[in-house]
Structures are given as structure tokens and as C-alpha cells.
Amino acid sequence: MKLTVFGATGGIGKEIVRQALDAGHEVTAVVRDPARLPLAGDRLEVFRADLTDPGALRSAVAGRDAVLSGLGARNRGDAGIATRLTRAVLAALEAEEVRRLLVVSAAPVGPEPEGDGLLDRTVRGVVSAVLKDIYADLREMEADVARSATGWTVVRPPRLQDKPVTGTYRTVVGGFPLKGRFIGRADVAHAMLGMIGDPATVKQGVGVAY
Secondary structure: OEEEEEOOOOHHHHHHHHHHHHOOOEEEEEEOOHHHOOOOOOOEEEEEOOOOOHHHHHHHHOOOOEEEEOOOOOOHHHOOHHHHHHHHHHHHHHHHOOOEEEEEOOHHHOOOOOOOOHHHHHHHHHHHHHOHHHHHHHHHHHHHHHHOOOEEEEEEOOEEEOOOOOOOOEEEEOOOOOOOOEEEHHHHHHHHHHHOOOHHHOOEEEEEEO
């Protein structure tokens, strides 16, 4: 497949690029600073662009089978960036009539698991309060994605870890795995690549966790 990855220098985005290349796909990694992407290969194109300009992004997405985005805030001070940058991506996709889009959000933005216990509800409430601006940004981003003409999938992981890919995790379409508290960034990337061709995930939020 021909894939474009936004947020390619972030923890999840970098793993998407690495695993996609390992699987034999052609990858365009859209970045603001190419020096921050320590990957190379014959099937990798590093595309430097202003991520706020849809016109500058069109050639990066034209003719692609799917676009995957790891765009999001790195800290509370970055709140708002997910919505702002994703709007530019959506405009570029719609201009080029690219239909498949997968984006990363976060577990607290989606529905709570059925049968969740008091501990998990309490922790989720505390985390949501501390990171409320980031989650508000992600909710707005999700709403924009859901209104788009794309065949979108929103992937909602819990607390992220830096661990090697295992390929062993749980996914729930339209919900979230019960007591799913952690997942490695590499496994989020693995899950997203696996969802590209899965029609059950189109126009759905998908919870993913160990």
C-alpha cells in the first residue's frame, strides 16, 4: 500500500513508519523537521511541510491508499494542536479525494467500558481533570473527523508506554477494553496498520489496550 503518516516524529507516528516499511509498504512521512526522523529506506519519502497549510499537504496525500495520523499535544501547553493540524489534513484529503483516515485520540474521550470498577473510574476522572484541555482538544478533533467525507477510524489508547511491539492487545469497536490501563506506542501503531483494511472499524472509535 501507499501510506502517508502525519506526526511521524512522535512516538506512535515513528512506529507506524517503521512497521509500515518493515511490512513492505511505501510510506510518505510528513514532518516539520526531517532531522527528528531517524529512519531511512528506498520506500520512504520524507516530506517537509507546514502542517497548518492544506495546500502544502495535498501532494503528500494525493493517490494514497490511507493516511494515518499521530498528531497531538505533547504537553498541556500544546492543547489545541490536534484540532488545528487535523483540520488542515482533512482539507487536503478532501481536496485529493483520499478516503481512508486513521487518527490517534485517547481512551477518556470515548465511552467508559461496561462493568468498569471504582478504581478505574476514579483514575479516569482524575486524569481527565488534570488533562482536560488536551481531552477537549481531542473531542473537537474527533468531531471534525466524524463530520468529514473520509472513511475514518479514531483509535483510543489508554496510558502509553515505550515497549517493543507485541501484537498482543485487545480492541473494542465502539467501546473500550475492560480494565485496559496501558498499551505500548508500538502496539498502537501495529493496531492502526491492521485496521486500515478492516471495514468494521470504518466510521468508528476503537478502544485499544493490553
